[in-house]
Amino acid sequence: MPVSEAPFVALHGVTRRWNGAGGVQGVSLAVPRGAFVSILGPSGCGKSTLLRLLAGLETPQEGRIEIAGRDVTARSPAERGLSMVFQSYALFPHLNVRENILFGMKVRRATRPEREQALARATAMTGLQGLERRKPAELSGGQRQRVALARAVVSGQPLCLMDEPLSNLDAKLRHTVRRDIKALQRRLGLTVIYVTHDQAEAMSLSDHVVLMREGRTEQTGAPETLYHRPATPFVARFIGDPPMALVEGAALGEAGQIGIRIEALERVPEGRADLTARVADAEYLGAETRLLLDHPQAEGLALILPGRVALAPGETVGLHLPEKHRVRFGAQAEAAAARDRGAAAAATRDGREAALPSPSTREDTR
Amino acid sequence: MTPTLSRRPETAHALERRRRAIHGWLLLTPALAMLATFAFYPSVATVWTSLFSRGTRRNPSEFVGLENYARLFDDPTFREVAVNNILYAAVTIPISIVLALVMALWANSKIPARSFLRTAYFTPTVLPMIAAANLWLFFYTPGFGVLDQIGALFGAPSVNWLGQPETALWAVCAVTIWKEAGFFMIFYLAALQTIPEDLREAAEIEGASRWTYTRRVVLPLLAPTTLFVLVNAMINSVKLIDHLFILTKGGPSDSSKLILYYIWESAFAFFDAPSAAAMTVLVLIVLGAVAALQFRLLDRRTHYR
Incomplete structure (x- = not known):
């Protein structure tokens, strides 16, 4: 296998649990450079924990995380060379659009011309021109979303993590922003790891889908593989509308x-x-x-x-x-299905609360 | 359309407007009555009193214009008390606010025994000022007070903190700071808890250090709280004098006397109501002006959510 085929992001047996419950357990994953990978699953399955582990906002209890061939398991978020789009967008409410987008560059002491150039490019890409002086409170949900994306663009990092970025938008906007994210990813050649509970989003956006369940990966593969060849009844019930x-x-x-x-x-x-x-x-x-x-x-x-x-x-x-x-x-599989029939039936695909035995995961306590 | 036809909706409209106005006034009345009785009338009466001379049995009080004010400015005690109060404010306000902020940042971080820490910081606020002053009286007592006992361990000489003009005011300041910092901390703590954790994480991913995050995100988001606390601290620096009654009674030789204490003394110990009224008016004017200035200057730079 040629060297360039080595995975850009790799997880080896990563575990992070809270008092022996919730979180993720022994997850391994390989993401090639430039791929769009969705981490999909019902709430409480550990998908957000997995993303936070990648970002360095949580530390694994076991296992190793590699980004761009470097072991980053013990590195701080800033040292990992990634950007992140939060579910809440995490915009600084007292800063205007321009200051929000350039926050990271200022912290990294980029020169003024560099900043201006990056800002112009990012606002053009995300269609935010003319809104530079507005505060987040004066923007619509979709515009705030774009500011969060622009912040990721400006960071210039090759890896972008997205935590349910569309869940706060209405259905119509979700479709257009979905397309914008995909276009942005292609144009910048980003490697995107995208967390969602919406199987339609995962199927339509990604090259690979990682379906998680109770902290473990249930099946990993291309969307059509998960659709036509589900490995377990859980996958069969989760993927597709109707399932x-x-x-x-x-x-x-x-x-x-x-x-x-x-x-x-x-x-x-x-x-x-x-x-x-x-x-x-x-x-x-x-x-x-x-x-x-x-x-x-x-x-x-x-x-x-x-x-x-x-x-x-x-x-x-x-x-x-x-x-x-x-x-x-x-x-x-049938035995497993009998065990979780109740659970999976509750884990409806629109992301309503799943009746999982571990209610103390981070997602639930948030 | 004829005028007769169009008049009816107009009168209906006017009726509706009047009904609304009456409704509004009815809603305002209770608060207005209370304020008028206990705030507006006393204020006006104070201004009125300050324009008359002090009445005795032989000389009934008469209108003297601004003479009471002129006398105040010639009064060396008043000048000393005013300077004391300015020093008192200049020391207690910034120190208690900075202390409150530091304590809040600490009590908000992930540390063990966090709730114990918060309770401990808040305890001075729960204590009545008189009780706190008695406590500190014991700390300051020369010879067997806590401060002297600690000092004795290091071979320091006994100091009569409250009994000498050089230290009395500072000793009083210390009690105020001790009392107020915990109170202000609660406001900061409440404000800190409304800042979502996401912001810290976003800043962390962007490579911002803890200090950069505090300076560029936390402090600006705390600005409304700071403004609120600042105004409160300023008012307290004039209002809070309970501990003077226990600790120093303004002495020795007026060195720790504050304006409100002097006003109280003039009115109820020396029975010079007009002079007390004049001082009250001056204090009100200064407080009002400073508060207006603060709101105007800081409001523009403050982000409200």
Whole structure:
């Protein structure tokens, strides 16, 4: 493997727990230079702790952190060569936009022309021209967000950590800022590590997704891998909207559990069906009708049919599960699934509180 | 549209406005009555009294204009007391504020026994000033007072802190600082706790040292509190004289006498109400002017959230 392929950011068995609970446990990770990596998971899964460990705001109890080939485990945040965008943006309320953006450069004693040049570039990139004299309180949520981004741009660091940067924006703005972040990352060739609880955000932005659960990585891979080939029922339930349908193998004459994306389900006459389900509800969405289905040995079954389909609740439909779209979870996974069924069901994908056994993590106490 | 048609909504509008005005005045009345009785009337009466001569049985009081004020400026005691008070303010205000800030920064950091520390700092505030003064009286007592006993360990001679003109005022200042710093610390502590931890972390990532963060972020964010504390400290430097009654009674030879004590003495020991009134008016004018100046100068540079 060529030298340039060495990971830019690497974690080796990093652990940080609070009184033996919460936090992260034995997480290893390799992030190539210029990648956009999302750390995804329900609240309390340790994703923010992981980011804070990378930033140096927390110290690991075990393990090693390397950035750009240097062991930075014991280094201060400033020595690690990174910038960070906080969930709250962490703008200094008494400083105006200009002073906020240049705070770091002033601390580092950059010369005046350097500062002016950096400021002009950053404000142009983030569309903040003309707002330099405003205080954060006089800005909209989206503008504050941009100031936080501009601060990261001006820092000139190759690594940018983002902690749920879009969670305080409304849905519409979230989409545009999402695109802006992606464009900024490409243009500056930044390596971005992005924490989110929103699977759609993670899927649409990143090259790699790290799905975390109770302090450990559940699965790491490209978004399409997590979508089509989830490693565990937890991933299957977490990724995708709607999530994967899960069917007990017994219903199909197989062992373990079978997962399938609902768009892969086919409606067939009941005589030839793999599974016969009862219609629980029908949602007409204009171009399509979404049928929510009930089956005693399956969860999350739904069927998308084009146009308007008149099927009343209580009627039955025959389903075919094409072989190539089936994802098989072994008996081991099934045992794990039985253990966490309650927990995962509560860990809804819109990030509502998960019923995790460790309520004393940092995220919860914040 | 004819005028007769348009008149009706107008009168309805006027009625509504009058109803609102009455409503407003009704809401204001209780506070206004209290203020008028206990603040406005006494102030006006004081100004009025200060313009008349002191009445005796033989010479009834008569209007003398600014004569009482002129007499004050010729009074060497008044001049000494004024200088004492200025010194007292100049020493107690900055020291107690800086001390309060340092204590608050310390009590807000992650240290063991943090709540014990806060309680300990706040204790002097809970104590009544008279009790505190009695406590300090014991500290200052020559011979067997705590200060002298500590001094004796190092072979220092006994000092009568309260009994000599050179040290009496400073001894009084020390009690005030001890009493006020803890009180002001509470305000700083409350303000410090509203500063989100994120700001420190953001500054840390940008490479700001602890001191840079304190100077460029914490202190500016504390400015509204400082302004509030400053105004309070200034008012207290005139108002807080309880301990004088216990410690020195203004002596020896007026060396620790403060304005309010002198006003009290003039009015209730020497029964010279007009002179006391004139002094009160002067104090009010000076306090008002300084407060206005402070707000005006500092307001512009202060960030309110």
